[in-house]
Amino acid sequence: MRQDGYAQDLGRSRAGLQGQRLLHHRLRQGRQGPAEERTREVRCRQVRRRAEVRPVRQGRRLRQGRCRARAQIRIQAWQAPLREGRSRVSEALRAELARVASRFGADGLEFVLERPRDAGHGDLATNLAMVLARRERANPRKTAQRVLDELNLSPALVARTEIAGPGFINFWLAQDQLAAVHRAILEQGARYGRSTAGAGLKVNVEFVSANPTGPLHVGHGRGAALGDAIAALLEWTGHAVTREFYINDAGVQIDRLAESLWARVRELAGQPASIPEGGYHGQYLRENARELLDREGPAFANLPETEGIQRARGAALELQRQEQDRDLAEFGVRFDVMSSEQAIYDSGRVARALELLRARNLTFEAEGALWLRSTEFGDDKDRVLRKSDGSFTYLVPDIAYHIDKHDRGFDRVIDVWGADHHGYIPRMRAVLAALGYPPEFFDVALVQLVKVVRGGEEVKMSKRSGEFVTLRDLYEEVGVDAARYFFLMRKGATPLDFDVDLAKRQTDENPVFYVQMAHARLSGIFRTAERVPQDVAGPLDLADLPAPEDVELLKKLATFPEIVDKAARDREPHRITVFLHELATVVHGWYHHTRAVGAPEGAATEHARLLLARAARIVLANALTLLGLSAPDRM
RNA sequence: GCGCCCGUAGCUCAGCUGGAUAGAGCAACAGCCUUCUAAGCUGUGGGUCGGUGGUUCGAAUCCACCCGGGCGCACCA
Numbered sequence: 001m002r003q004d005g006y007a008q009d010l011g012r013s014r015a016g017l018q019g020q021r022l023l024h025h026r027l028r029q030g031r032q033g034p035a036e037e038r039t040r041e042v043r044c045r046q047v048r049r050r051a052e053v054r055p056v057r058q059g060r061r062l063r064q065g066r067c068r069a070r071a072q073i074r075i076q077a078w079q080a081p082l083r084e085g086r087s088r089v090s091e092a093l094r095a096e097l098a099r100v101a102s103r104f105g106a107d108g109l110e111f112v113l114e115r116p117r118d119a120g121h122g123d124l125a126t127n128l129a130m131v132l133a134r135r136e137r138a139n140p141r142k143t144a145q146r147v148l149d150e151l152n153l154s155p156a157l158v159a160r161t162e163i164a165g166p167g168f169i170n171f172w173l174a175q176d177q178l179a180a181v182h183r184a185i186l187e188q189g190a191r192y193g194r195s196t197a198g199a200g201l202k203v204n205v206e207f208v209s210a211n212p213t214g215p216l217h218v219g220h221g222r223g224a225a226l227g228d229a230i231a232a233l234l235e236w237t238g239h240a241v242t243r244e245f246y247i248n249d250a251g252v253q254i255d256r257l258a259e260s261l262w263a264r265v266r267e268l269a270g271q272p273a274s275i276p277e278g279g280y281h282g283q284y285l286r287e288n289a290r291e292l293l294d295r296e297g298p299a300f301a302n303l304p305e306t307e308g309i310q311r312a313r314g315a316a317l318e319l320q321r322q323e324q325d326r327d328l329a330e331f332g333v334r335f336d337v338m339s340s341e342q343a344i345y346d347s348g349r350v351a352r353a354l355e356l357l358r359a360r361n362l363t364f365e366a367e368g369a370l371w372l373r374s375t376e377f378g379d380d381k382d383r384v385l386r387k388s389d390g391s392f393t394y395l396v397p398d399i400a401y402h403i404d405k406h407d408r409g410f411d412r413v414i415d416v417w418g419a420d421h422h423g424y425i426p427r428m429r430a431v432l433a434a435l436g437y438p439p440e441f442f443d444v445a446l447v448q449l450v451k452v453v454r455g456g457e458e459v460k461m462s463k464r465s466g467e468f469v470t471l472r473d474l475y476e477e478v479g480v481d482a483a484r485y486f487f488l489m490r491k492g493a494t495p496l497d498f499d500v501d502l503a504k505r506q507t508d509e510n511p512v513f514y515v516q517m518a519h520a521r522l523s524g525i526f527r528t529a530e531r532v533p534q535d536v537a538g539p540l541d542l543a544d545l546p547a548p549e550d551v552e553l554l555k556k557l558a559t560f561p562e563i564v565d566k567a568a569r570d571r572e573p574h575r576i577t578v579f580l581h582e583l584a585t586v587v588h589g590w591y592h593h594t595r596a597v598g599a600p601e602g603a604a605t606e607h608a609r610l611l612l613a614r615a616a617r618i619v620l621a622n623a624l625t626l627l628g629l630s631a632p633d634r635m
Numbered sequence: 636g637c638g639c640c641c642g643u644a645g646c647u648c649a650g651c652u653g654g655a656u657a658g659a660g661c662a663a664c665a666g667c668c669u670u671c672u673a674a675g676c677u678g679u680g681g682g683u684c685g686g687u688g689g690u691u692c693g694a695a696u697c698c699a700c701c702c703g704g705g706c707g708c709a710c711c712a
Contacts, residue, residue, distance in 0.1 A: 110652090114651085114652095117650085117655090117657095125654090127654065130654085130693085140692070166655070166693070168654080251712065367710080370710095371710090381708095384709085384710045393709095394711070394712045420706090421712095422639080424712095489648085494648080496647095506674060509660080509661065513674065514660095514675095517672080521672060521674095522671095524672055526671090528671040529671075566651060569651095575651080578650095581660080589675095589676070592673095592675060592676045593676075598670080600670095635672080
């Protein structure tokens, strides 16, 4: 039930949602009837969140000193394999700068070598001289000159250098480097942007994990798009990824589901029935009831209650699972493994997990309950495992599940959870630490709420579920590509406004359209030229690309692998959508200002621009494909 | 009370391990179609980066405190 907070919990748990009051108000008003019965469920979906959430967000700055040490260790653990993935040019330059630093008696000095925001500051820039000057209390610009004098760079690598501003050293790369990038793009094709940085690390990405108690809603959709994209990013960076869905098919919510379906069956058969307290009121259960009666015959409604509910349970689970699977498949998300909570109980893993904790002396009995000593491992209070009524808290099967993932040989486990579950993280982390798993084993990516906006108005009711906008409603209306793109446009941890009108618009105001259009236009060039992109081959001579837009485009293409690495490291797919939009802007500008087919500069330029268009088309397609989006040839 | 999240242009948001005049889209305004999709391009206006201190050669970014908004402090999943 990783995500259910989204739907049921709107009125309470959302952190950091400005301007949400209206939404809460509407939702409450809108489902006044059902909401009454749902009160209990709402209450029981609340999550505690006292504890630290920081360490989850590795890629972000850490404001609290106390979390810092721990988080940084983890950042390093994650980044380490990625270092090799950086471009050869910047690595060579970095190495040379490090050599100079050590000649100046500053071995291992930390400095920055990065791509400056402003193209006027070169292709790469370093603050090395400024850092050195600080140690020596020297003038940074003079130090920069000394660094330059000492620097031994091949002209094949760097064409020009300058000292700028307070002491930056800027580098312009040799054109050979750009030609090499172009060659790499054509050679690697659909693989351009991939790296082996992950070194085959086995990663399990668990996402969506919705309760099988109703249709997937937009919040699940965002989780699906995000989890799938994170998984793809990890694949692109050389990790062995498993996409997994955890079915919460045990527990009281399934009992309520079964009772609710049974009530609908009786109702359809004209018998007295009512949805139990905490039950499910959605229209979909009426449809399920109809299906069940059609399948089993009218006598089904006359079964004794116990048996009826028992059989309704199986049917409800099956039908809800089918519907969720269908929606996910249509949304373009596939899972390698479906795990069932019930199966974890049935296989004895829950009992074994409990034994394991007990054997390690991590539990104690008090007040008729069994407790976990989670405070000894960073949680802020001890947690109940077995309630005094003898039943288990949710923590227990979840612990068993994570042990299971560990036992299946995963090096890393990433759970994509609704942000309302963030209070649960320290608990799980504490348990896994207690079991001796390395801290980097477990991580969580949080997904914030989605607010659907139409005509400037908030969310509306779904006609079919009687609840929220379902994922299906959404992608049927705006299309899968637009839905996925919009879900991925923002950082997962940021609340998202989904503007349905904008997503449907077939103009450049719509970012999905704008990006896909860039790809279609590039394809159009080849149609006009009556050439197949794959047949436009040969080395690229930079001298045949006279326009500044040509070079700008090529440089943009060159940044893609680095963007992928960073997006994977920080698990932030939105960086790919940001990149896509930037690249599309450059492509459109290039398309408008230069001419490929029948280039006025001559045949050599036409050929060079076709080569460039082919490369740009590859990169656009790769970035789109990575996010699960199509790259249309015409629109 | 304790804790967590958030506060960047009118709106929605980027801003990567602190860097060189703070960016994009939308909205507003002004232009550009005998030429590969005008489903596009170009330009203009618009910001005390919530506030105050601190660290630093340098802070939207790190630290402290404060203000404002949201949320949580269960034997519920």
